[in-house]
Amino acid sequence: MSINFSTSIAGRFFPTPIFTASGCAGSGKELSQFFPLTSLGAIVTKSIMIKPRSGRATPRMAETPSGMLNSIGLQGPGIDLFLENDIPWLRDQGARIIVSIAGESVEDYAVLARRLRSVQGISALEVNISCPNVENRGQVFACDPATAADAISAVRRNIGGELPIIAKLSPDVTDIVSIAKSVVDAGADGLALINTLLGMVIDTNSMLPKLSQKTGGLSGPAVRPVAVRAIYQVRAALPEIPIVGMGGVTSGRDAFELVLAGANAVSIGTATFGDPLAAMSITRELEEIVEARGFNNFSDAVGYAHRMEQV
Amino acid sequence: MSINFSTSIAGRFFPTPIFTASGCAGSGKELSQFFPLTSLGAIVTKSIMIKPRSGRATPRMAETPSGMLNSIGLQGPGIDLFLENDIPWLRDQGARIIVSIAGESVEDYAVLARRLRSVQGISALEVNISCPNVENRGQVFACDPATAADAISAVRRNIGGELPIIAKLSPDVTDIVSIAKSVVDAGADGLALINTLLGMVIDTNSMLPKLSQKTGGLSGPAVRPVAVRAIYQVRAALPEIPIVGMGGVTSGRDAFELVLAGANAVSIGTATFGDPLAAMSITRELEEIVEARGFNNFSDAVGYAHRMEQV
Amino acid sequence: MINSKAASIKAELISNKKAGSYHHMVFSVGELAAHCKPGNFVAIKVGGPTSAMVLRRAFAIYRASMRSDGMGLLELVVAPHGNGSKWLAAQEAGSVIDLIAPLGTSFGIPVQPVNALLVGGGYGSAPLFALAETLKQRGCRVDMVLGASTAAKIYAPLEGKRSVNSLTITTDDGSAGTLGRVSDVLGQLIKENEIDVIYSCGPMAMLQAITEISTAHDVVHQCSVEESMACGIGVCMTCVLPVEGDDGVVRMTRTCVDGPVMDGNKVLWSSSREIPDGVWGK
Amino acid sequence: MINSKAASIKAELISNKKAGSYHHMVFSVGELAAHCKPGNFVAIKVGGPTSAMVLRRAFAIYRASMRSDGMGLLELVVAPHGNGSKWLAAQEAGSVIDLIAPLGTSFGIPVQPVNALLVGGGYGSAPLFALAETLKQRGCRVDMVLGASTAAKIYAPLEGKRSVNSLTITTDDGSAGTLGRVSDVLGQLIKENEIDVIYSCGPMAMLQAITEISTAHDVVHQCSVEESMACGIGVCMTCVLPVEGDDGVVRMTRTCVDGPVMDGNKVLWSSSREIPDGVWGK
Ligand SMILES: Cc1cc2nc3c(=O)[nH]c(=O)nc-3n(C[C@H](O)[C@H](O)[C@H](O)COP(=O)(O)OP(=O)(O)OC[C@H]3O[C@@H](n4cnc5c(N)ncnc54)[C@H](O)[C@@H]3O)c2cc1C
Ligand SMILES: Cc1cc2nc3c(=O)[nH]c(=O)nc-3n(C[C@H](O)[C@H](O)[C@H](O)COP(=O)(O)OP(=O)(O)OC[C@H]3O[C@@H](n4cnc5c(N)ncnc54)[C@H](O)[C@@H]3O)c2cc1C
């Protein structure tokens, strides 16, 4: 007999807890050549902004020990073309869709929420607040409890009652728990942890930063211990909030580690670059491990590493 | 003809820019079996506290992808035995000594500074402020500009005019530049960047955190991009301050990367665990690279990756 | 869109031989070989199971063929450069390698016979020999120019040389052929041989230089570009170049799915580290 | 202090043979072999040059010998467990391995002949055979108990068995010897053979159980402990156990330099994840 491997995030049902991570699966078209998108818990689309965006100049990436830096700069077609092309295609595939949005001002987030509130076939909104706020000296929204809450409230006020909001947090903060509490108070129904860490690589031949924009986001197995710590801390502080965990997951074992720390679902990012089928093998391995450890329901394993503290 | 490979930190001279990292070389005795300590630029001793300290329970470490977690908990003999045993021994070896100190209160730092101010044969004091402040709900000194400055001022007021103070900062902050400025204003003569990142590993067999105290400090090549970024940012903001860089250096190439970012000297931590002779091979390789890139003086390479911005 | 034939397989390494500065490596890939066209590339997992390298490496397909016994062969020319390529070049026959192929676009083959000039820099000559054969079969005249820093970095196997009408070699140090760069000899070759189309593969600076010449002489220029790629399958957006589309709009375009073979005259070459003005979404 | 003979060398792997669940591996280490004593361990770099594994792995020395032709051999018994040991066990003869040896303390050898009981769990039997030979040469009576979860995890080579007066085997599943744990049979063996000293090596829970029995029977107990080690040379402080010193003070003591062989009766065994009360500096 097989286990109940489904999960739910803010009342939405997903048949498996393995998602793609925003920016690491495009809008699903390319991956659909390797597996049917319906076998994912959900596809989280690349963060979309209001207008088309060229992103940053190349080089946009550098490999690092057990990880990589990227500085894509949110290249994308803008919300209009996205809604015209990507969403209908994904709906046709029967995929469960989580749309990630990003803005440069509080108003941007409000506008995006209004554009998305009545779109059919979306399971949730992931709000990427690791973006520079042009109205506040380019300071990243996710780096301050107040500006993070401003972005989330703007979405909350404009989204209507239907669509759950998942706030995606940055680990580059002194106290991630205070940011988590702040966005939950502002109306987030769930949290996504973690976005990339700010890093830099210098090319020792040219003796200049390798990325055109100097800094980039660090992802991959290298950051997994930071992700596990962030998820564990936030789960301990907010026992009831749904968490989508991510950061360096490449195997079922890794996904299970994030689940034990408190993740209700796990997104796969960088691992897909090493193996287009990563999400599928991770799904299979995770189900095996959860069952082998004696759980009948996936959800019983969520946060299980906290059990000693609950006594 | 060979290059001038020496460096200076706050007026102190070091024949080579490769140091050991605090906590990764003990007090030098064990490494001296593998090479003479005089071939190091300096040995930075394990952070010492006022009293003897047992540290944390085991397990105290977990390997992670391209890195490791540790939670030693500052085990050590206390300042009295340290001054009685370790310093005289190191002096006898002819080693250049940087003493790292750690405290749980501002007063602790003051006391340690007074104990060290008239000790002969020390080149500098490294002040580890990544310690929980018992007087402030256990918040880590290095996580707040004000408390970080409090610890450094306490040392400044008590150290006298002789010994340079190097403040060691934590990368686990929203804005490392503001902390750097704050401790420099408080009297730090130099900065050490970076201490470990807070991380966690969960044992997927026991389904509990692997370390007895749950979280630990992440070090090793995995964190190098974070170290390079932190050093680059601080060097850009404070062009004149001496920086001792560290974080994931395992080769001359890696050390050179930190130097280009702005480090005047580079400390070797985790790499020593993989290879007791790491500091020696890194010294050799770094000298070769600096020379191959056409520098006559090591110090000309410091911060060279910033040259485009200086135009 | 991603190459519709792309598949992820474990392929046995059949042979690995040193050739000058390079390694000529042959893999058994079964039916996949039938789908590989000149210009396509493969993405290879490097470093083994506990490697610190998380990304695949891209390699142009040197040759792909179905043997009469049904075995499909895929051949690469690998330059041991950094950690990933050194690892690959050190693998021994019998090793099983994780690869995705075929990826990306291929060189467009003219329907009518034309005069083609093939230009390769370093290991960039790899995809040109299979292309030369195809062009020859279509009745084209094929001239070739290969350049490199030094003689050992010219990859030009004997059987490859046979399939071209002329082969010109340039080296930066003059250790083989003409002293200089490929761009130094192009103008004359274009005129002498009445070239209709240039096919090129090599470092980006070389492709840019060729584009200037091809524009000046008003010849078609298909080039295989090489941007750093994290995924190779179109999902990460790291590998982009500003390229003018059919609608006249310049977009940051993925070279792994809309390349590596692109119309050189449509690429906005730039050595600055900034997005050129006029690019969509700047 | 660190073993004064410790040196870092590149050693050729001479042979690697499967033995039950384990791999018996032989390295050529030159003169170093002469300095290795029963109980010492080696620290091995795993995973190759681009590995994500940054720490060495510790292995007890199974046997070390100088051959008459001057070749020094070092033998290990490796259990393929996680990534590091699996990598090591997969290395083939001819590979060159980076190792540091000898490290740590060794078993104390009595000056007078005594009755010794050697107790090993799993691969913990590895260092006991060389010890048995040494004790025999000193005229001791040597009895041995080996325990494991199942028969394949008992490591007891034929030549090893010859050097003991009696060998008792226990397995958790009863697939070999007595069903049960080594601690179940110890009391009787101590009495029957009038044991003076117990030498043990194996999982920490086993060592704790043996300590309880050795204390009850008032026999000396030298055990080789196994704590997670990051450096193996005394600089990191990860490998500590609370151990009572000669001055009666219990300190968190490094098992890589003041161990792995320790006086079991002086270790404050504890299964809790807290520093026991009374430890210096708590
Ligand atoms: C479409 C395409 C075709 C290629 N064809 C060949 C070929 O036929 N033969 C061959 O030897 N190499 C080829 N390369 C280059 C190859 O993919 C590797 O980048 C190169 O071998 C260096 O990788 P490394 O692991 O040795 O170096 P590392 O320095 O370890 O590489 C680190 C990262 O930087 C990237 N990188 C480094 N150099 C380059 C480069 N010149 N171009 C793009 N990315 C780079 C790597 O892919 C890797 O992600 C091709 C690249 C592309 C994009
Ligand atoms: C003094 C000493 C002697 C040893 N002798 C032997 C021997 O003779 N034969 C043998 O097969 N193994 C021996 N071990 C265990 C060996 O060092 C490795 O820990 C074990 O092989 C697992 O490593 P891994 O890389 O396969 O597992 P991983 O899970 O990849 O290891 C990850 C990390 O955890 C540590 N770790 C994991 N399991 C253990 C363990 N049981 N004890 C201590 N650290 C652990 C590893 O050293 C490594 O740092 C000994 C350990 C010590 C400390």
Ligand SMILES: Cc1cc2nc3c(=O)[nH]c(=O)nc-3n(C[C@H](O)[C@H](O)[C@H](O)COP(=O)(O)O)c2cc1C
């Ligand atoms: C190339 C790349 C692009 C990314 N783009 C986005 C993005 O658009 N929006 C977002 O919220 N996160 C983005 N991320 C972050 C990932 O979604 C994820 O949070 C992070 O990479 C950690 O997970 P991983 O280690 O599994 O990759 C991106 C990551 C990478 C590597």
Ligand SMILES: Cc1cc2nc3c(=O)[nH]c(=O)nc-3n(C[C@H](O)[C@H](O)[C@H](O)COP(=O)(O)O)c2cc1C
């Ligand atoms: C086992 C261990 C113990 C450490 N102890 C200390 C310490 O006592 N004081 C301190 O300032 N830093 C300590 N550190 C941090 C290192 O000095 C260094 O800042 C960090 O490990 C990053 O460098 P690395 O990647 O080269 O190890 C310790 C690190 C490790 C791995």
Ligand code: FES
């Ligand atoms: S390499 Fe990922 S999109 Fe091209």
Ligand code: FES
């Ligand atoms: S393993 Fe580092 S001190 Fe023992």
